[in-house]
Amino acid sequence: NAGVMQNPRHLVRRRGQEARLRCSPMKGHSHVYWYRQLPEEGLKFMVYLQKENIIDESGMPKERFSAEFPKEGPSILRIQQVVRGDSAAYFCASSPEQGNSPLHFGNGTRLTVT
Amino acid sequence: ILNVEQSPQSLHVQEGDSTNFTCSFPSSNFYALHWYRWETAKSPEALFVMTLNGDEKKKGRISATLNTKEGYSYLYIKGSQPEDSATYLCAFSNDYKLSFGAGTTVTVRA
Numbered sequence: 001n002a003g004v005m006q007n008p009r010h011l012v013r014r015r016g017q018e019a020r021l022r023c024s025p026m027k028g029h030s031h032v033y034w035y036r037q038l039p040e041e042g043l044k045f046m047v048y049l050q051k052e053n054i055i056d057e058s059g060m061p062k063e064r065f066s067a068e069f070p071k072e073g074p075s076i077l078r079i080q081q082v083v084r085g086d087s088a089a090y091f092c093a094s095s096p097e098q099g100n101s102p103l104h105f106g107n108g109t110r111l112t113v114t
Numbered sequence: 115i116l117n118v119e120q121s122p123q124s125l126h127v128q129e130g131d132s133t134n135f136t137c138s139f140p141s142s143n144f145y146a147l148h149w150y151r152w153e154t155a156k157s158p159e160a161l162f163v164m165t166l167n168g169d170e171k172k173k174g175r176i177s178a179t180l181n182t183k184e185g186y187s188y189l190y191i192k193g194s195q196p197e198d199s200a201t202y203l204c205a206f207s208n209d210y211k212l213s214f215g216a217g218t219t220v221t222v223r224a
Contacts, residue, residue: 100165
């Protein structure tokens with residue numbers, strides 16, 4: 001029973017390029033969350049999605065960042081025109097339902113912007 | 115922004131000793147309190163989800179208590195072992211959104 005799969009594990013982009021981070025939730029999970037961990041900081045909420053719907057994107061920067069969770073395929077976190085400050089570890093988590101279910105995390109994608 | 119504070123930031127424990135550390139969170143609009151264990155090079159793994167004031171949960175040598183009225187939770191590790199070395203995160207939930215603390219990093223010395 002595969003857990004939450006994130007890829008790539010490491011991603012290097014030059015300033016101005018686009019970064020695409022993928023997350024496949026656990027089988028049977030329809031709720032996906034993206035968190036960002038900046039150096040020396042904790043996990044910060046970015047966005048919460050259900051299939052084909054963005055429920056809450058209050059933690060995402062207004063510009064350059066977008067997320068989707070299509071009917072088929074993984075959830076995608078997209079960062080356009082990356083800047084050095086976007087360098088961080090991005091974690092995806094999934095749960096079977098909203099509410100008190102624990103989150104199941106992926107291993108994260110470490111983005112480095114050069 | 116919901117302030118979730120964990121204390122101490124790090125601690126060192128001798129193998130066999132017991133230890134505990136705290137998580138404080140807003141006492142209003144409480145929905146649930148989560149604890150996660152995060153080992154280096156792995157992903158955070160859920161330990162407990164606690165919802166009721168006075169809840170106590172236990173998993174092996176690790177246990178947790180919850181006080182929603184005053185807004186704190188304790189995590190206890192009894193008879194620490196080297197494999198308990200990890201960062202322990204707590205997260206406050208006011209429905210679906212988890213606000214995480216910065217974690218307490220525990221290092222158990224053999």
